[in-house]
Amino acid sequence: MHLALPAMIVLAAEPLYLVVDTALIGHLGATQLAALAIGGIVLAQVSGQFNFLAYGTTGRAARHYGRNDRAAAVREGVNASWLAVAIGLLAILAVQILAGPIARLIGGDNPVAVADAESWMRLAILGAPGILLALAGNGWMRGVQETRKPTTYVVAAFGISLVLLPIFVYVLGWGLMGSAVANVVAQLIGGGLFIRALLKEAHGPVRRTPHWPVMRAQLRTGRDLLIRTLALQGSFAAAAGVAARMSTETLGAHQIGLQLWMLCALVLDSVAIAAQSLVGEALGAGNKDHARRVALIIGRLGVATGVLLAIILLAIGPFAPHIFTSDPGVLTETAIMWWWLVGMQPLAGYVFAVDGILMGSGDVAILRTITIIASVFVYIPLAICALKFHWGIGGIWLGLTSFIVARLVVGWWRVRGDKWMIADAH
Numbered sequence: 001m002h003l004a005l006p007a008m009i010v011l012a013a014e015p016l017y018l019v020v021d022t023a024l025i026g027h028l029g030a031t032q033l034a035a036l037a038i039g040g041i042v043l044a045q046v047s048g049q050f051n052f053l054a055y056g057t058t059g060r061a062a063r064h065y066g067r068n069d070r071a072a073a074v075r076e077g078v079n080a081s082w083l084a085v086a087i088g089l090l091a092i093l094a095v096q097i098l099a100g101p102i103a104r105l106i107g108g109d110n111p112v113a114v115a116d117a118e119s120w121m122r123l124a125i126l127g128a129p130g131i132l133l134a135l136a137g138n139g140w141m142r143g144v145q146e147t148r149k150p151t152t153y154v155v156a157a158f159g160i161s162l163v164l165l166p167i168f169v170y171v172l173g174w175g176l177m178g179s180a181v182a183n184v185v186a187q188l189i190g191g192g193l194f195i196r197a198l199l200k201e202a203h204g205p206v207r208r209t210p211h212w213p214v215m216r217a218q219l220r221t222g223r224d225l226l227i228r229t230l231a232l233q234g235s236f237a238a239a240a241g242v243a244a245r246m247s248t249e250t251l252g253a254h255q256i257g258l259q260l261w262m263l264c265a266l267v268l269d270s271v272a273i274a275a276q277s278l279v280g281e282a283l284g285a286g287n288k289d290h291a292r293r294v295a296l297i298i299g300r301l302g303v304a305t306g307v308l309l310a311i312i313l314l315a316i317g318p319f320a321p322h323i324f325t326s327d328p329g330v331l332t333e334t335a336i337m338w339w340w341l342v343g344m345q346p347l348a349g350y351v352f353a354v355d356g357i358l359m360g361s362g363d364v365a366i367l368r369t370i371t372i373i374a375s376v377f378v379y380i381p382l383a384i385c386a387l388k389f390h391w392g393i394g395g396i397w398l399g400l401t402s403f404i405v406a407r408l409v410v411g412w413w414r415v416r417g418d419k420w421m422i423a424d425a426h
Contacts, residue, residue, distance in 0.1 A: 003277050004301075006147040008270035010138060010154045014047075015266070017158045017186065024169050025179055032176045035116035038107045042121055043183070046091055046128050049229060052222035053080050053087075053135040054142075058276040059360045060218070061143025066284025070144060074201045077140030079214040081198060083222075084136045084191075088129030095125040116176055123180035127187030134187070137194025142277050153193040161186030224368040225359075231371040235379045235403055239396050242383045250393045253333035256324045257341050257397065264309050264345060268352035271302045275356025283361055288421045291361070295415055299353045306349025313342045333393045340397035347404045354411035363420040370414070374406035 018040070026033045057080045064072035095102070099121045107114035134157075138150045161182045168178030202208045236258065243254035275298040282291035313320075321334040358367045379399045386395025414420055 001274075003142070003145065003147055003274035004270040006151040007142065007273040008267060009151050011266045011269055013154045013158045015263075017162060020162060021165060021179055021182070024166060025176060028169070028175055031110070031113050032116060034107070034110060034113040035120055035176055036179060038103055038113065038117035039120040039124060039180075041106060042095065042102060043124055043128075043131075046088075046125075047131050047135065048233070049226060050084075050087055050132055050222070051135060051229065052218075052225035053084055053132055054139040055273075055276065055359050056080075056218060056221035056225055056364070057136060057139025058142045058273065059280045059362055060221070061140040062145075062277045062280025062360060063284035063362070065144045066281035067286075069284075070201075073140060073144050074198070075207070075211065075214060076143065076218070077136060077198050078202050078208060079211055080136035080139055080218060081133055081195065082210045083215060083218060084132035085129050088132045091128040092125050095121055095128075099125075120176055120180045123177060124183045127184040130184075130187030130189070130191030133191030133194050137191075137198065141194075141197070142273060143280065145277055145281070149197055150194075153190055153197070157186045157190035157193065160189060221362070221364050224364040228364075228368045228371045231368075231375045235375045235400070238380060238383050239400060242387050242396055243393065245387060246390075246392065246396075247329075247333075249327065249329035249333050250396075252325060252327065252330040253337050253393055254396060256321060256330075256334055257337045260313070260320075260341060264313075264348070265352070267309060268302065268305060268349055271298065271305055271349070272352045272356030272359070274298065274301075275353055276360040279357050279360030280362075283421055288418070291421055295357045298357060299350055299415070302349035302351075302353030303346050304349070306346035309349070310342045310345040313338070313345065317342070337393050337397050340394065340401055344397075344401045344404050347401070347408055351404055351407045351411060354408070354415055357415055358411070358420055361420050362422055363414070366414055366420070370407055370410045373410065374403050378406040379403040 022033070022036065025036045057076050061073040061076045064070070064076065099118045103114045103118040103121065107117055134154065137153070141147075141150045164185060165179065165182040168174050168181050169176075170178075172178065174181065199208075240251070240254065240258070243251040275295070278294045278298065279291055282288075282294050317338050321331055321338070325331060325334075355367060358364065379402065382399035382402055383396065385391065386399060389395070391398070
C-alpha cells in the first residue's frame with residue numbers, strides 16, 4: 001500500500017487536470033471543445049504508447065535494487081531518460097509535419113475545429129519530452145521504492161499549471177492556445193524535476209551518457225509492451241466500433257461504461273505498479289520463495305481492490321448514470337451494461353496484479369502473448385457475434401469480460417509455475 005497509494009495519486013493527476021482543462025475550454029464554445037478533443041487524442045498517444053519507459057524501467061531497476069546495486073538501478077533511469085528525450089523530439093518533428101492530416105482525419109468535415117486542433121497540437125506537442133521524462137523518472141524511482149518524490153513532482157507540476165490555465169485562457173485572452181501553453185508548462189516542469197533528481201543520483205559509478213546495451217534491452221522490453229498496448233487499445237476500439245453500429249443509445253451507454261472502467265483501471269494499475277517494484281526486488285535478491293509470497297499477496301490485494309470497486313459501483317448504480325445523461329434510451333442501455341461493469345472488477349483486479357508481477361520479473365514477452373491471444377481468439381470473435389446476432393450492449397460487455405477472463409486464466413497458469421521468475425535485468 002505504501003507503493004500503491006502514491007502511484008494512484010500520480011496516475012490520477014493527469015486525468016484530473018484534463019477534466020479541468022476540458023471544463024474551462026468547454027465554456028469558450030463547442031468548436032474549441034471539439035478542437036481540444038481532436039488534439040488531445042494525439043497527446044494521449046504519446047504517454048499511452050510509450051509507457052514502457054515507466055513500466056519496463058520499474059521492473060529492471062527493482063531487480064538491480066534487490067541486488068543492492070542502486071547505481072545500476074539509476075543507470076536504468078539514465079538510459080530511459082535518454083530514450084525519452086529522443087522519442088520526444090521525434091514526436092515533435094512528426095506532429096509538426098503531420099498535424100494537418102491528423103486533424104483532418106480525426107475531425108472530419110468541421111474545418112474550424114480542425115484548424116484550431118492543428119494549431120493546438122503543434123504547440124502542445126512541445127511538452128512531449130517532458131511527458132516521457134516523467135514516465136522514465138517514475139519508472140526508476142518506483143524501482144528503488146522512492147515514492148514521495150515522484151508524487152511531489154507530478155502534483156507540483158500540474159498544480160502550477162492548474163493555476164496558470166485560467167490565467168492563460170481567460171485573463172490573457174489566449175483561449176484554446178492558452179490550454180496548449182499550460183500543458184507544455186506542466187509537462188516540462190515535471191520532466192525537469194525528474195531530470196534534477198536523476199542528476200543528483202547519477203555520479204561516481206553511474207555514467208550519464210547513453211549505454212547502448214542497456215538501451216537495447218529497454219527497447220526490447222518496450223517492443224513487447226508496445227504490442228501489448230496496441231492489442232488492448234485495439235480491443236476497446238473494436239468495442240466502440242460495434243457499439244456505434246448498433247445504435248446511438250448503445251454507443252452513449254458504452255462511452256459511460258468505458259470512462260468508468262478507465263477510472264477503475266487507475267486504481268487497479270496502482271496495485272500493478274506495487275507488484276512491479278516488490279517482485280523485481282525479490283527476484284533481484286535471488287529470493288524466489290519471497291517473490292512467490294509477494295505474488296500471492298499482490299494477487300489477493302488485486303482481487304480485494306476489485307471487490308471494493310464492485311461494491312462502490314453497485315452502491316452508485318441507481319443514480320450515477322443520471323450524472324452523465326438524461327436520455328431514457330441511454331439510461332436503459334447503461335442499466336444493462338452496469339452489471340457487466342460491476343462483475344468484471346474482481347476479475348480485473350487479479351489480471352492487473354498478474355500484469356504487474358510479470359512486468360516486475362521481466363517476463364513481458366508472455367504478457368504480450370497473453371493479451372494478443374485474448375484479443376484475437378476471444379474478444380474479436382465475440383464482438384462479431386454480438387453484432388451479427390444482435391446481442392446488444394450486453395454482448396459487447398460479455399466480450400470485454402471474456403477478454404478479462406482469458407487473460408486471467410492464462411496469467412494465473414503462468415504465475416503458478418516457475419518460468420516467470422527469470423530475473424532478467426541484463
